[in-house]
Amino acid sequence: MKLKEIMTKDVIAVSPDTSIYDAAQIMRDKDIGAIPICKENLDVEGIVTDRDIVLRVVCEGKDPRATKCREVMTDRLVVGKTDMEVESALDLMGDLQIRRLPVVEDGKLVGFVALADLALNNRFDHASERALSDISVPSRPQM
Secondary structure, three states: EEHHHHOOOOOOEEOOEEEEHHEEEEEHHHHHOOOEOOOOOEEEEEEEEHHHHHHOOOOHOOOOOOEEEHHHOOOOOEEEEEOOOOOHHHHHHHHHOOEEEEEOOOOEEEEEEEEEEHOHHHHHHHHHHHHHHOOOOOOOOOO
């Protein structure tokens, strides 16, 4: 099965100049844990997660209304392609210890896949379990 068959297609994205406060409000309202950061033409520039907000804004004492997404987003982004096999995506997510994967086509954001969504699909529950196990292995502390 391909990612295009199971991805969430109704993706919310914000611009790099969106405040962290506004991004967090969208995440709360839509009950999502990550939001892609895109240019106007849906070129993906990065991603901001709820964890990024806590560690890079709250813990740093930054003002979420004055801090822009571009300042705290992860910009070395891993993306999936619409024609990628779900199992390959799960392997990639496990290997890189990521829980969310923006999906692009011709460089444009077209969907989103979350490990939690895949875990709910009986067809992928074992592969999701394996990926989650890989993700849950503690990474080495960075010095």
